[in-house]
Amino acid sequence: MNNPFNGRRWRLSDPVLEVKNLSVEIATPSGLIRPVDDVSFTVEAGRTLALVGESGSGKSLSCLSLLRVLPQGARVVGGQVSFEGQNLLELPEAAMHRLRGRRIGTVLQDPHTSLDPLFSVGQQISEIIQYQQAPARGVARERSVEAMRRVHIPAPAERYHSYPHQFSGGMRQRAAIAMAVACNPSLLIADEPTTALDVTLRMQVLRLLAELQAEHRMAMLFVTHDLHIVRYFCDDVAVMYAGRIVEQGPVEQVFDAPAHPYTASLLQAIPKLSRRRTRLLAIDGQPPAFSALPSGCRFAPRCPLAEPRCHAQYPEWQPRAATLNGSASGAACWRSEELLDGRVNIQ
Amino acid sequence: MRIDRYLAPAFLAVVVLGALFAPWLPLFDRDAIDLASALQPPSGLHWFGTDNLGRDTFTRVIYGSRTSLSIVVAAVVAGGGLGCLLGLLAGYRGGWFDAIIMRAADLQYSLPPVILALVATVALGTGMVNLVMAISLATWPRFARIVRAEALHLRQRDFVLLAELGGASVARVLWHHLLPNMLTTVMVLVTLDIGLIVTLEATLSFLGLGVQPPDPSWGTMIADGRGYLSQAWWLTAMPGAVLVLTILAVNATGKLLRTRNEQPVQRPEVALV
Amino acid sequence: MKKYLLLRIGSALVTLWLMSVLVFVSVRLIGDPTHLLLPPEATTHDRDVLREQMGLNKPLPIQYAIYAGNLLRGDVGTSFITGQSALAVLVPRIVPSLLLAGTALLISLLLGVPAGIAAAQRPQGKVARIADVLATFGLAAPAFLVALLLIRWLSVDLRWLPTNGYGSLAHLVIPALSLSLYSTAALYKLTQSTMSDILRADFIRFARIKGISHRSVIFRHALKSASLPILTFSASQFGLLIAGAVSVEVIFGWPGIGGAMVDAISQFDYTVIQAVALVVVLLFVLINFIVDVLYGWLDPRIRLAN
Numbered sequence: 001m002n003n004p005f006n007g008r009r010w011r012l013s014d015p016v017l018e019v020k021n022l023s024v025e026i027a028t029p030s031g032l033i034r035p036v037d038d039v040s041f042t043v044e045a046g047r048t049l050a051l052v053g054e055s056g057s058g059k060s061l062s063c064l065s066l067l068r069v070l071p072q073g074a075r076v077v078g079g080q081v082s083f084e085g086q087n088l089l090e091l092p093e094a095a096m097h098r099l100r101g102r103r104i105g106t107v108l109q110d111p112h113t114s115l116d117p118l119f120s121v122g123q124q125i126s127e128i129i130q131y132q133q134a135p136a137r138g139v140a141r142e143r144s145v146e147a148m149r150r151v152h153i154p155a156p157a158e159r160y161h162s163y164p165h166q167f168s169g170g171m172r173q174r175a176a177i178a179m180a181v182a183c184n185p186s187l188l189i190a191d192e193p194t195t196a197l198d199v200t201l202r203m204q205v206l207r208l209l210a211e212l213q214a215e216h217r218m219a220m221l222f223v224t225h226d227l228h229i230v231r232y233f234c235d236d237v238a239v240m241y242a243g244r245i246v247e248q249g250p251v252e253q254v255f256d257a258p259a260h261p262y263t264a265s266l267l268q269a270i271p272k273l274s275r276r277r278t279r280l281l282a283i284d285g286q287p288p289a290f291s292a293l294p295s296g297c298r299f300a301p302r303c304p305l306a307e308p309r310c311h312a313q314y315p316e317w318q319p320r321a322a323t324l325n326g327s328a329s330g331a332a333c334w335r336s337e338e339l340l341d342g343r344v345n346i347q
Numbered sequence: 348m349r350i351d352r353y354l355a356p357a358f359l360a361v362v363v364l365g366a367l368f369a370p371w372l373p374l375f376d377r378d379a380i381d382l383a384s385a386l387q388p389p390s391g392l393h394w395f396g397t398d399n400l401g402r403d404t405f406t407r408v409i410y411g412s413r414t415s416l417s418i419v420v421a422a423v424v425a426g427g428g429l430g431c432l433l434g435l436l437a438g439y440r441g442g443w444f445d446a447i448i449m450r451a452a453d454l455q456y457s458l459p460p461v462i463l464a465l466v467a468t469v470a471l472g473t474g475m476v477n478l479v480m481a482i483s484l485a486t487w488p489r490f491a492r493i494v495r496a497e498a499l500h501l502r503q504r505d506f507v508l509l510a511e512l513g514g515a516s517v518a519r520v521l522w523h524h525l526l527p528n529m530l531t532t533v534m535v536l537v538t539l540d541i542g543l544i545v546t547l548e549a550t551l552s553f554l555g556l557g558v559q560p561p562d563p564s565w566g567t568m569i570a571d572g573r574g575y576l577s578q579a580w581w582l583t584a585m586p587g588a589v590l591v592l593t594i595l596a597v598n599a600t601g602k603l604l605r606t607r608n609e610q611p612v613q614r615p616e617v618a619l620v
Numbered sequence: 621m622k623k624y625l626l627l628r629i630g631s632a633l634v635t636l637w638l639m640s641v642l643v644f645v646s647v648r649l650i651g652d653p654t655h656l657l658l659p660p661e662a663t664t665h666d667r668d669v670l671r672e673q674m675g676l677n678k679p680l681p682i683q684y685a686i687y688a689g690n691l692l693r694g695d696v697g698t699s700f701i702t703g704q705s706a707l708a709v710l711v712p713r714i715v716p717s718l719l720l721a722g723t724a725l726l727i728s729l730l731l732g733v734p735a736g737i738a739a740a741q742r743p744q745g746k747v748a749r750i751a752d753v754l755a756t757f758g759l760a761a762p763a764f765l766v767a768l769l770l771i772r773w774l775s776v777d778l779r780w781l782p783t784n785g786y787g788s789l790a791h792l793v794i795p796a797l798s799l800s801l802y803s804t805a806a807l808y809k810l811t812q813s814t815m816s817d818i819l820r821a822d823f824i825r826f827a828r829i830k831g832i833s834h835r836s837v838i839f840r841h842a843l844k845s846a847s848l849p850i851l852t853f854s855a856s857q858f859g860l861l862i863a864g865a866v867s868v869e870v871i872f873g874w875p876g877i878g879g880a881m882v883d884a885i886s887q888f889d890y891t892v893i894q895a896v897a898l899v900v901v902l903l904f905v906l907i908n909f910i911v912d913v914l915y916g917w918l919d920p921r922i923r924l925a926n
Contacts, residue, residue, distance in 0.1 A: 113823055454638055462866070550762055554870065598759065
């Protein structure tokens with residue numbers, strides 16, 4: 001298959017997922033809004049990209065649009081999504097359906113509501129294997145027990161017949177992960193998989209995900225608003241604000257030296273040496289409503305470094321020095337260089 | 348203003364007005380027997396045709412609506428009123444009041460409305476008043492249940508506690524404080540149930556348990572028309588059509604009223620101690 | 621599950637008992653039946669003798685005790701008109717009633733549920749639009765009226781089916797159809813609204829993305845969740861159909877329980893009236909109980925409650 005972006009064949013060394021200029025529109029009573037606006041990012045095999053932002057920033061919607069399971073009234077209005085060389089946006093639904101579950105796995109946020117209460121957990125894993133690999137009935141069962149073992153669910157053979165309400169929250173999420181990786185997908189999309197879990201369980205789930213990723217060199221798109229997780233678990237990060245990506249880059253680079261005031265504010269908002277429970281992102285003010293976006297930089301109204309040109313014109317993307325693995329990094333800020341040089345500081 | 352949306356209430360208004368002003372409308376004599384004109388199909392003179400005694404069907408349908416509608420309204424008021432009262436007492440007072448009333452309501456639920464009404468008419472006899480009572484018996488549990496739930500919910504609110512502390516009597520609390528805040532819910536319930544009540548009345552009348560001749564009601568007219576089904580379809584179809592259209596109109600109007608009031612009416616709590 | 625079952629059984633028994641009391645009391649309210657049973661010339665003495673015979677002179681609680689005792693032995697009293705045991709009058713009528721109600725319910729399920737599923741998936745589609753109109757009409761037209769119109773159309777004009785009577789499949793058609801119209805409309809609306817809600821639920825969203833066939837999502841997962849409320853609703857409909865068939869039974873001369881009730885009422889045969897009320901309640905309670913048990917069985921959260 002030809003890579004839609006540069007015409008040459010997709011190679012295994014190419015990124016698993018390349019998103020360029022993705023935009024999604026939703027029709028609302030107050031008009032059309034774009035909760036996902038011109039979003040671009042890349043995820044490579046074996047690496048994890050964190051999609052970070054406040055709630056409503058468009059991160060979950062971006063994932064749903066990759067999978068083409070948008071809610072009613074929402075549509076993709078621009079951009080390209082290349083997955084293993086295929087343009088997902090132009091794929092017929094039947095082909096897309098074959099990719100879901102088999103090549104792209106998904107884990108959703110709330111383990112309490114993701115599973116069907118009327119079927120046993122084992123059955124819910126089996127049916128995926130049955131549909132995707134069409135083995136004999138007994139084989140599907142064995143494989144799902146195996147999948148449960150892989151995610152460290154104790155006594156999987158007996159637990160096969162248990163129902164979701166008999167599992168604890170942590171185990172339910174593991175079961176959901178088992179379903180997501182049952183067919184060894186090359187991309188895993190995890191939409192806040194640990195947010196609804198107890199703090200103590202979070203590390204377990206994260207370690208599990210890291211394990212699974214290493215086993216199969218899975219690319220992972222990890223949506224979260226917990227910066228601790230991003231720092232200790234993810235390789236690259238893309239920060240979203242009001243529907244756009246405002247900064248991107250390898251985690252270490254961005255966390256050590258943020259190039260956008262929003263990122264810097266977020267990082268400041270967390271006590272670095274704190275051993276307390278992870279705090280959710282919280283800085284003063286609110287993101288703008290999508291129906292009333294400011295002209296110019298969307299963060300400007302809240303930005304401590306805002307200047308007149310920030311309000312007047314949306315900042316150009318300021319790329320940063322390319323790093324070892326070539327992932328695009330940079331920020332959309334007029335004063336990005338000043339911030340990086342240390343000439344200005346946010347306080 | 349979309350016309351078709353208001354078609355239902357308009358039709359309903361026509362029926363109600365017709366029923367109210369029947370004696371003054373230029374209609375035929377309701378009971379006049381004229382065998383020469385018996386069993387005539389609908390025509391310019393007799394819009395709905397005539398029956399086996401030569402009586403004008405249209406006139407009888409209009410008078411029938413008088414009977415049927417007054418029974419329905421009376422039953423809603425009686426059944427709804429009884430249900431609200433019992434529901435309020437059950438929800439507000441609780442204790443064995445609640446237990447008894449709810450048990451009674453459950454019992455009535457376990458008997459289908461028609462059977463219940465039948466048994467009631469056996470005990471009470473036929474006739475309009477008894478029919479109203481029979482239908483009320485079948486419908487009060489619905490009101491009681493919902494009103495009780497609302498009362499339970501409201502009785503913990505501050506304005507009620509204030510009233511109680513201020514020494515207000517039970518009756519006053521119920522009437523002044525709880526009831527006004529439930530009015531919308533009750534109204535919604537009424538709109539949902541009226542169609543069923545009209546059907547119940549028609550069915551019971553059809554079975555001969557309602558008004559007696561010569562008073563017409565839609566149900567009795569349909570029952571009478573049954574004997575002439577092959578020769579004079581209009582005797583069944585005309586009252587039937589008006590019946591169905593009225594029920595449709597009632598249901599549609601109810602829906603209209605409900606969607607109008609969709610903002611959960613946060614009525615300022617009526618706290619006049 | 622056991623606890624759930626026990627609770628249900630207890631509730632059913634209490635309802636039955638209370639119902640027997642209610643029926644006992646209300647039938648006694650009618651008044652003195654001796655006036656009806658004896659010719660007007662009968663003397664007071666004759667009436668007294670009859671009252672003595674019928675046990676009407678004993679204090680009310682004793683009468684109830686006798687009555688309850690009889691009930692438990694299956695004796696519902698003797699019909700004054702026919703002289704048979706009231707139960708003997710009723711028993712042969714149960715099957716026709718069940719047959720009629722059952723067929724009507726079957727029609728409702730076969731028509732209403734699939735239409736509801738289709739409408740839930742495509743709310744603006746053809747099925748939804750047509751079905752909505754039909755349902756609005758179905759909920760507004762009383763069964764007896766539909767019956768009469770169908771008789772005129774199918775039996776008198778087209779001569780396809782008999783006008784009334786009982787005995788063959790052909791006799792079942794019009795009665796069952798007229799009875800089923802309301803239930804079909806109600807089941808359609810319920811299925812549509814339940815399925816719509818379920819299709820928006822998180823677990824369905826997840827089922828769509830996790831990689832199973834679309835058919836599995838709708839017919840295995842969504843439908844199974846919807847089947848629980850549909851089942852409960854069908855049960856309540858069935859009860860209504862059994863009893864509400866009264867007017868239909870009268871029109872077609874269908875030998876069911878409702879018809880027996882109406883006959884008994886016109887003849888003031890109060891033991892039969894009493895018996896019908898009790899049998900109806902019994903059926904109702906039984907059906908609800910069976911459905912409760914089924915529900916508990918189908919929902920693993922109840923079945924396996926620790």
